[in-house]
């Protein structure tokens with residue numbers, strides 16, 4: 117259950133440079149396996165053994181000099197609402213500007229929310245005294261850093277994690293971790309709240325109450341008729357956000373927690389709209405967190421032509437946009453008519469079991485070694501790469517397979533994809549990422 121660090125500030129102070137620096141080490145690893153580098157605004161990182169996510173709230177805003185003050189203010193408000201720690205970045209070389217004052221004003225009123233004032237572009241010690249001017253913002257000691265050369269960022273990270281109140285493995289509510297936690301996410305008007313309401317209705321009709329609902333609880337338990345699961349952040353979905361529903365990109369930031377708190381995400385699309393950059397941003401957050409995925413094409417009742425060919429085209433378009441990850445269920449549903457809403461849940465539960473699949477070592481080897489024999493990794497400089505043995509690692513977030521071989525460095529991504537695809541052909545792992553690791557033996 118991660119902490120979320122938000123970077124705020126006016127344009128050109130170095131927010132995105134800082135963002136990149138903070139997530140730099142971890143990013144390479146995550147992106148290599150998930151194949152997504154789509155957004156530059158959200159990433160996961162780790163410091164002092166604590167994993168947390170970083171969001172550059174400015175990154176979703178058009179980042180130009182003539183950005184409206186109002187827009188920056190909204191960016192700051194959403195950060196206050198969603199983040200656990202806020203990094204307020206200013207430009208030490210530039211001195212205090214009116215926009216800085218405006219942001220500081222809002223942040224000072226965010227009682228109890230840890231705010232760190234970061235004086236960036238302090239590329240060398242000579243300029244450090246300039247930061248004194250920023251005491252006037254009333255946000256405590258300015259922390260000098262240089263996002264560009266990295267100076268001071270280690271100290272900054274120490275300070276950041278010291279402000280976390282949630283420990284890494286601490287959850288918001290108690291929940292049983294053998295039961296899937298399902299988050300319904302998507303952009304505004306896709307039909308998330310209609311879907312959740314329809315479910316709750318359905319549940320009431322079938323029988324009984326929903327266990328353990330408190331008004332703002334993160335998890336709502338459903339446990340009737342073979343539908344035992346938690347819906348994540350139901351309250352947050354059903355009562356619309358107080359601020360900034362008008363700005364679509366904020367819905368992305370608002371999805372972060374729900375995604376992080378889930379096992380499987382239902383990505384809600386609107387059948388009458390195409391799949392757009394916002395959907396991709398949300399998808400990317402799901403990927404970076406290695407959560408299971410079910411795509412729900414909602415408002416299917418509004419689509420008149422439901423011939424097989426139309427359905428196929430829909431499916432293909434979605435898979436193309438989300439490639440290289442393409443092995444996930446797509447359900448065409450309608451929150452209004454309730455068509456297939458239970459199917460969506462069934463698929464989500466299935467994806468959850470796929471995430472937890474354990475393939476016995478002997479089965480893996482029985483199936484995969486002959487395939488590898490027929491199509492071995494390409495030889496390199498006259499040397500043959502020989503895969504000897506395959507096993508699945510226990511207790512990983514997503515199924516993780518280790519291939520032991522003599523020359524691991526020569527097995528490249530295309531062959532890893534080949535291995536992944538063969539595994540997916542033989543075992544149903546729809547909706548979950550899998551991880552292929554090559555090790556020397």
Ligand code: GDP
Nearest residue numbers: 127128129130131132133179236237262263264
């Ligand atoms: P943002 O608009 O706040 O996201 O700012 P950017 O990260 O895009 O940075 C704006 C400009 O400041 C770019 O030209 C960066 O290269 C530069 N910049 C960012 N951090 C530093 C720094 O620590 N030192 C110096 N000298 N320049 C920086």
Ligand code: GDP
Nearest residue numbers: 303304305306307308309310414415450451452
């Ligand atoms: P949210 O912002 O994702 O929570 O979306 P809402 O649930 O508020 O739905 C947005 C609009 O789409 C509302 O006017 C809903 O009545 C409508 N809507 C939601 N689901 C469906 C559906 O399956 N079919 C139709 N025709 N309309 C829907």
